[in-house]
Amino acid sequence: FFLLFLQGAAGNSVLCRIRGGRCHVGSCHFPERHIGRCSGFQACCIRTWG
Numbered sequence: 001f002f003l004l005f006l007q008g009a010a011g012n013s014v015l016c017r018i019r020g021g022r023c024h025v026g027s028c029h030f031p032e033r034h035i036g037r038c039s040g041f042q043a044c045c046i047r048t049w050g
Contacts, residue, residue: 012037016044 013023016038023038028045036044 012039012044013042019044019046021046 016023016036019035021035021044022032023042024032024045025042028034028043031048032045033048034043035046038044
């Protein structure tokens with residue numbers, strides 16, 4: 001089970017990077033916005049400008 005959890009988390013972080021985002025623990029900070037989840041406790045964030 002733990003190995004499957006790690007594989008799922010890694011896949012989501014790769015998808016986040018493909019979409020141009022970065023994984024953050026907790027929530028996104030200004031000027032970033034939430035575009036998905038990297039894992040249960042990490043948000044996928046992308047810069048809104050700049």
